[in-house]
Amino acid sequence: MNEHEILLEVRGLKVSFHTPRGIVQAVGDASFQVRRGEVTGIVGESGSGKSVSAYAILGLLAGNGKAEAGSAVFRGRDLLPLGEKELRRIRGSEISMIFQDPMTALDPAFTIGKFLTEVLRSHDRTVSRREAWRRSIQMLTAMGIRTPEDVMRCYPEALSGGMCQRVMIAAALLCGPQLLIADEPTTALDVTIQEEILSLLLQLKEKQGMSILFITHDFGVVARLCDRVAVMYGGYIMESGSVEQIFHSAVHPYTQALLRAVPRLEDDGDEPMEALAGDPVDLIHPPQGCVFAPRCPQCSEECLLKRPLTADLGDGHTAACHFVREGGGIHV
């Protein structure tokens, strides 16, 4: 098994939603990849299309949404044209997903035990109830739950948010998927619990070589967990590269602005935090040029008229900006 084999490669993904007010282009053009044993982060603000991209990969878009172009090749197979039946077989067993709010992701009417054994048995009817129960307990233990038997008999209401998220991760990993999509799994949790969940995910990655596609708006989390990052804005990938490349040599004005907006402990707190002026992109009428142009401090005439191409800066670092030139070097 190749260490850095590409597990999931998304290319030119375009997702639109048909609404009464018009066609919302949630994702305009997104390309990113997840390699085996690595964590790829997608960072962006609300409405940047990061979650929608993940939903599109698994065919979980709402009825009015459609992946209109592009491909999402997972282990040599494009997932986008697959039908519901084939996708269902992939969901949970090959690609799993965990969600933002673990408290609402569990049905209050079922015990954890019933939920976990059902997840297992919905993929493999030959697993006996006893066997499913045993494997669920094993998985909960692996998730760092000390009293798995008690938890199995609990209803979700009796568990804390952190516990619920552990249960969700256990459910997601129960059928041994190769890729875990985590859609802001720590956003709804306390900071201390966030840290616990993050170290659990990190442990999964390091000990079991789990590949994770991590969707977040938190650069701190990215720095802690990810190997590679894609920065998304208005449905387009602005810049992508390794964590070092993005944190230390970001070239895209949006990435730079985002990094400047992260508060630091060293700041004395007297200066106001830097915020990005302007409003998020209108996804029904996206700008003709670069989606970031109206808010970009470096915006030129070219930016307003022409959508920038993605430039390869070498070593897997890419950026979509008119000021960035192929092979590195910033053109001013």
Add this chain to the structure above:
Amino acid sequence: MKRKEQAFFHNLVAITALIILVLIVLFCVLYPMFADTTYWKISGERLQRPSLEHPLGTDNLGRDVMVRMACGGRITLSVAFCSGLVAAVTGTVIGIISGYAGGGVDSVIMRLMDAISSIPSLLLAIVFDYALGMGKGYFLFGIAIAGIPPFVRLVRGGVLEISGSAYAEASRALGARSLHVIKEHVVRNILPLAAIQTTTSMADALTICTILGYISVGINPPVPEWGALFDTGKEMLRAFPHLSIVPAAAIILCIICLYLLGNGIRDSLSIRGGAA
């Protein structure tokens, strides 16, 4: 599961209501079998006061009131239970179809339900009785149909809420079939709502059935029915108040017990006290 049963048994009021209902049903079923007279037989002097031989006295034709109450209860209660159940089952199925199918099917079903609920249930029952043959019990279908729309609305709302919920989405993301999602999550979460609605519609059906009896529709004399018994009694309200008070009390007691039972079931089935 254990916890829920406990919750139910801790609910003393609901348990009492259930016991009272069971006792009333047992009385209605068993008493006529062991009594030495029947509802149509003239068994003594007219208008006797309660005695050992006739625990509730006799009516204006000399028939035993106790036996007539029991036989009347058989009719009234079975109409109430049956039409309530028919409404519950049909309404739940239609509601699930409507909520799950959505779009045009949903619109047509919901407008149809609006149309049905715009007809007074009493009128619907009378029409069924007159149209399909009087005295054959067809009015039961009228009562049942009138009970369907609230079920459909309730269940459809639940289906929409649950199929759009985070946990339905999560279970789809983990590879569950959408039909499985409906089966497991929707049915389980709607159960408390449907339970309380079932007892409510049984209580409604009981009311309509007794009103029909009171205005002499649906069931023909000499077959007794609680509403009809009340009607006979009211003419002698001053001299023989027990003739109308007993059926009225039975009707009220059953309705109250049905509501309390529904509340109890809801409390013991509902989760997080959420479903109202």
